[in-house]
Amino acid sequence: MGKKELSPINAGSMADIAFLLLIFFLITTTMDVDTGLQRRLPRLPDEDQQEETSDKIKERNVFVVLINKHDELLVENKPMDIHQLRQNAREFIANPNNVENLPEKEIKELPFFGSVYITKNPVISLRNDRGTSYGMYLRVQNELVAAKQELRDEISILQFGEKFKDLTEDQSDAVKHYYPSVLSEAEPKNIGGK
Amino acid sequence: MSRFSKRGKKSTGQINTASLPDIVFMLLFFFMTTTVMREVNLMITVKVPDATEARKLEKKSLVSYIYIGQPLRSFQQMFGTEPRIQLNDQFRDVADIQDFIAQERDAMDENDRNKMTVSLKIDSDTRMGTVIDVKQSLRRAQALKISYSARKVDEL
Numbered sequence: 248m249g250k251k252e253l254s255p256i257n258a259g260s261m262a263d264i265a266f267l268l269l270i271f272f273l274i275t276t277t278m279d280v281d282t283g284l285q286r287r288l289p290r291l292p293d294e295d296q297q298e299e300t301s302d303k304i305k306e307r308n309v310f311v312v313l314i315n316k317h318d319e320l321l322v323e324n325k326p327m328d329i330h331q332l333r334q335n336a337r338e339f340i341a342n343p344n345n346v347e348n349l350p351e352k353e354i355k356e357l358p359f360f361g362s363v364y365i366t367k368n369p370v371i372s373l374r375n376d377r378g379t380s381y382g383m384y385l386r387v388q389n390e391l392v393a394a395k396q397e398l399r400d401e402i403s404i405l406q407f408g409e410k411f412k413d414l415t416e417d418q419s420d421a422v423k424h425y426y427p428s429v430l431s432e433a434e435p436k437n438i439g440g441k
Numbered sequence: 442m443s444r445f446s447k448r449g450k451k452s453t454g455q456i457n458t459a460s461l462p463d464i465v466f467m468l469l470f471f472f473m474t475t476t477v478m479r480e481v482n483l484m485i486t487v488k489v490p491d492a493t494e495a496r497k498l499e500k501k502s503l504v505s506y507i508y509i510g511q512p513l514r515s516f517q518q519m520f521g522t523e524p525r526i527q528l529n530d531q532f533r534d535v536a537d538i539q540d541f542i543a544q545e546r547d548a549m550d551e552n553d554r555n556k557m558t559v560s561l562k563i564d565s566d567t568r569m570g571t572v573i574d575v576k577q578s579l580r581r582a583q584a585l586k587i588s589y590s591a592r593k594v595d596e597l
Contacts, residue, residue, distance in 0.1 A: 262458065265465035272472040281504065281560055282495040283588035291580045375569050382490040382565030384572070385589055386597065389492040396494060 284388055289431070308350045310339045310371045310429075314387060316378030329386060336394035340426060342366050359406060359421045371430045391430050398426045485510035485527050490565040492591035503556050504588075505545040507538070509571060510564035524567045526575065535574045542582040562590040 312332070313321040320327045322335060342349040350369040356362050371391055375384055399411040399422050407418055414422065487510040498504055508527040512520045516532075525532050528541045546554050559579060563572060579587060 261462040262465055265462050265469055269465055269469045269472065272469065272476055276472055276476045281498040281501075281588075281590060282593045283489075283498060283560060283590040284492055284494060285496055285498070285558070285586070285588045288576060288580050288585040288587055290585065375573075377568060377570030377573065379569040380565065381563050381567040381569060381572055384569055385490045385492060385565070385591060388589065389494050389591070389597070392494040 284385065284392060286388075286430075305351070307348050308367065308369055310336065310369065312371065312373045312387060312391070314373075314375040314379045314383060316376040318380055318383040320387070329390065332387065332390045333394045333397075336371065336391050337398060339371070340366065340369055340395060340429060341398055342369075355424075357421050357424055359418060360425060363425065365425060368427070369429050373430065388430070395426060395428065395430075399423075402426065481506070481508075481527070481530055483508060483513075483527070484516050484530075484532065485512050485525060485564070487562050487564045488566075489562055489590045489592055491594040491597060492589075493594060493597060495591045495593040498558065498560060498588055500556075503549070503553055504558045504560050505542070505584075506560050506562055507541075507575065508562045509567050509575065510562075511566070524564065524571055526571070535571075535578050538575060538578040539582040542579065542584045546584075556586070557584060558586045558588055559584050560588045560590050 311321075311323055315321070320329060320332065322332065327335065339349055342352060345352055350366040352364055353367045354362050354364050373387065373391070396411070402425055403409060403411040403414055403418070403422055406422075407414060411419060411422060485508055487508055509524055510527075511517075511522055511524055512532070520532055526535065526538070527533065528537065533541070542559070546557060549557060561572075561575070576587075579585070
């Protein structure tokens with residue numbers, strides 16, 4: 248007697264309802280993962296401190312990249328095509344042949360690497376006009392970051408047989424010391440109009 | 442032949458669809474949990490530039506967004522065609538950014554405040570003048586971790 252009342256509920260429409268909801272969420276979902284170049288802005292300097300630091304850096308240790316309002320590049324006082332920038336930046340950061348006008352080198356003690364002969368503290372200074380397009384600016388930033396990343400990857404593969412992003416924390420710290428992050432967001436000067 | 446047809450007859454019995462709702466519900470819950478409803482209505486067009494070195498931004502809850510770009514057609518009459526800054530749902534000026542950052546920071550968990558990242562979603566045709574101004578006011582607001590939003594591509 249009791250058995251009869253337990254006849255199954257018709258669950259056929261359940262699927263329809265669930266499908267409806269599913270389709271709603273499928274449509275409203277924006278699976279946009281935000282990607283971007285992550286950077287750290289420098290602190291706002293105190294007035295007197297600023298003078299001091301700018302004196303200390305020697306000219307050969309600075310790689311000056313200027314972008315004008317027509318999106319043209321001037322790298323170390325020479326006009327340059329964007330496609331050559333990465334190679335030039337790499338040479339600057341690593342200075343493999345110890346060239347006179349590229350950054351100074353020194354012998355440094357690093358974990359995993361032992362004592363290495365690396366560039367002291369190269370700085371890439373990126374400056375732009377107010378009229379530069381953001382697209383170009385980011386492209387240049389991308390090239391400079393890529394140059395650093397390529398060098399890090401190379402040394403990581405050489406030393407550890409793995410790419411930089413697969414290293415352990417200690418290892419990647421050492422590599423970071425080998426090729427430090429060099430791009431400085433220069434204090435903007437208001438050159439040029441729109 | 443006869444054997445074949447016999448078999449066919451047998452298998453035409455109803456497929457048991459009882460588990461179908463379960464499967465669909467599973468999918469449904471997956472999408473429900475991963476869905477992030479768009480919080481802001483963009484009133485500007487933003488086409489972020491491409492970059493090969495773009496990285497994924499971790500932890501969405503720690504990220505605040507600043508949009509810069511040309512107002513949409515329907516807003517152009519009121520706001521012109523010059524690139525404008527949008528914070529949350531409104532057009533704003535550079536001067537408002539500091540307040541905006543302070544607000545966002547207040548809304549965050551106390552331990553996370555120094556991990557706050559500002560994602561700059563800027564149209565690639567914007568002039569750098571605006572961007573410089575925004576960056577300077579971010580520095581003034583002590584929001585130093587930024588991310589230039591860019592689409593990840595393999596080659597430029």
